[in-house]
Amino acid sequence: MKQNLFIDGQWQAPVRGGTFDVVDPATELVIHQAPAGTTEDIEKAVKAARHAFDTGPWPRMSGRERASYLRAISQIILARKQELGRLEVLDNGKPLPEAVWDMEDAAGCFAYYAGLAEEMDAKPEETVPLSDARFSSKVVREPIGVAGAIIPWNYPLLMASWKVAPALAAGCTMVLKPSELTPLTALELAGIAEEVGLPAGVLNVVTGMGPDAGKPLSEHPQIDKLAFTGSVPTGSRIMAAAARDIKNVSLELGGKSPFVVFADSDIEKAVEWIMFGIFWNQGQVCSATSRVLVEESFYPALLERLVGETAKIRIGNGLVDGTLLGPLVSKGQYDKVLAMIERARSEGATIAYGGKRPVGMETGFFLEPTILTDMAEDSFIWREEIFAPVVCIKPFKNEDDAIRMANDSRFGLAAAVMSKDRKRCERVARAFRAGIVWINCSQPTFTEAPWGGYKQSGIGRELGIWGLNNYLEVKQITSFDSEDAWGWYLKPDDRP
Numbered sequence: 001m002k003q004n005l006f007i008d009g010q011w012q013a014p015v016r017g018g019t020f021d022v023v024d025p026a027t028e029l030v031i032h033q034a035p036a037g038t039t040e041d042i043e044k045a046v047k048a049a050r051h052a053f054d055t056g057p058w059p060r061m062s063g064r065e066r067a068s069y070l071r072a073i074s075q076i077i078l079a080r081k082q083e084l085g086r087l088e089v090l091d092n093g094k095p096l097p098e099a100v101w102d103m104e105d106a107a108g109c110f111a112y113y114a115g116l117a118e119e120m121d122a123k124p125e126e127t128v129p130l131s132d133a134r135f136s137s138k139v140v141r142e143p144i145g146v147a148g149a150i151i152p153w154n155y156p157l158l159m160a161s162w163k164v165a166p167a168l169a170a171g172c173t174m175v176l177k178p179s180e181l182t183p184l185t186a187l188e189l190a191g192i193a194e195e196v197g198l199p200a201g202v203l204n205v206v207t208g209m210g211p212d213a214g215k216p217l218s219e220h221p222q223i224d225k226l227a228f229t230g231s232v233p234t235g236s237r238i239m240a241a242a243a244r245d246i247k248n249v250s251l252e253l254g255g256k257s258p259f260v261v262f263a264d265s266d267i268e269k270a271v272e273w274i275m276f277g278i279f280w281n282q283g284q285v286c287s288a289t290s291r292v293l294v295e296e297s298f299y300p301a302l303l304e305r306l307v308g309e310t311a312k313i314r315i316g317n318g319l320v321d322g323t324l325l326g327p328l329v330s331k332g333q334y335d336k337v338l339a340m341i342e343r344a345r346s347e348g349a350t351i352a353y354g355g356k357r358p359v360g361m362e363t364g365f366f367l368e369p370t371i372l373t374d375m376a377e378d379s380f381i382w383r384e385e386i387f388a389p390v391v392c393i394k395p396f397k398n399e400d401d402a403i404r405m406a407n408d409s410r411f412g413l414a415a416a417v418m419s420k421d422r423k424r425c426e427r428v429a430r431a432f433r434a435g436i437v438w439i440n441c442s443q444p445t446f447t448e449a450p451w452g453g454y455k456q457s458g459i460g461r462e463l464g465i466w467g468l469n470n471y472l473e474v475k476q477i478t479s480f481d482s483e484d485a486w487g488w489y490l491k492p493d494d495r496p
Helices: 039-055 063-079 081-092 096-122 156-170 184-195 210-219 232-245 267-283 296-310 331-346 399-407 422-431 464-469
Strands: 005-007 010-012 019-024 029-035 125-128 135-143 146-150 173-177 203-205 225-229 248-252 258-261 291-295 350-353 370-373 390-396 414-418 436-439 472-480
Touching (some): 005 039, 005 184, 019 081, 029 184, 039 146, 039 173, 039 210, 063 081, 063 096, 063 156, 063 184, 081 096, 081 156, 081 184, 096 156, 146 156, 156 173, 156 184, 156 225, 156 464, 173 210, 184 203, 210 232, 225 232, 232 248, 258 267, 258 399, 267 296, 267 390, 267 414, 291 296, 296 350, 296 370, 296 390, 331 390, 399 422, 414 422, 422 436
Parallel strands (some): 146 173, 146 225, 173 203, 225 248, 258 291, 258 414, 414 436
Antiparallel strands (some): 005 010, 005 203, 125 135, 135 472, 350 370
């Protein structure tokens, strides 16, 4: 495990020399003392990234040259996926197979953006047809500059990859600040960047607390682009900070995603996708379909089957074979979720299953998968993000009722619909006010497709070509090609 910050191609101790505990959420044991970066370290990192962008080779390389580094990073992540996955389990708590899956996705992300970097060489500019034949115009895309990225704790290396890979492919340099809860694999990524010979200052990784490192990064005047994934309140503060210097900003902020299930659905498939949509990664997923709406006639049978299957989920340490549900990421998150469940109970919700610490598991931040019913549509638990393996389930009367209930939210990240009637699915999908919609499934995510939300779920899109465009500026270059005078004050007959 890395002991220092990675700044300007070197491992450096924090200026103030501080550290913070990294805790295994399954055992509650401290597994590492991570370097605690502060304002001074952010200043050094931004200066290094600025110098690397303004005078270094990275933004001046061809896309093919940058792609060679990205592919090398991808190959190392893939070769080390078991080791990195185990480190992610110790840091985050998720089951090992899911962590290894994340490593494979992270490797795939770097490989994908390597391909897009090469495509930039094939089409370096685009001609723009004009209405005046005396002029010609073209559009070129150039890297924005120095990017600052602040990532969450639920998919530590994968979320870093979603930002680092497209930024580097575009020719940007970056300062990455991972969550203080899960800093380990971000530091490993820095080590991999060093191993492949990434030029100094192109990628800088500063670990530390949000107020000490995240805040000065978001407020730094030499940052050209801010990318953040996390909570709405923090995203709002970052957006306000970006406004001072009119920074380019992209925000992926949370959700309370609905899953509409019609009565003609296959009950086994419906239960499987509902469970995956909320219990995968301990429900600590921004797009988790945590509001399940079931057609009235189907509701009793589906609820009974859902409770029965949920009871079979194996809870435990993510390193133990067969574990499907690991611990929540931290004591703070654990206490917050328990308080939300208790509030739901006090406001009239019924706990159909779970809602407490599993019997016999006195250590670790473990919570039973939880199913809540009978909550009001204006209740806190129905409307606010829980970020835990807690699902709220309600019946609906008809299609219009389902769409109304689904869209009645300040969030709009994702939504899902299930029915054997494909036309109905397509109709409902178009009616959802959400950036990501799944039909007859929930949560599958592909690097090639755009990711982002409506309303308070954020601004901008990650992944796919849209993720690359996040880190590119568009420049118009227009030429006057005629031999004639323009004629504003100098007329053709007046020329000497």
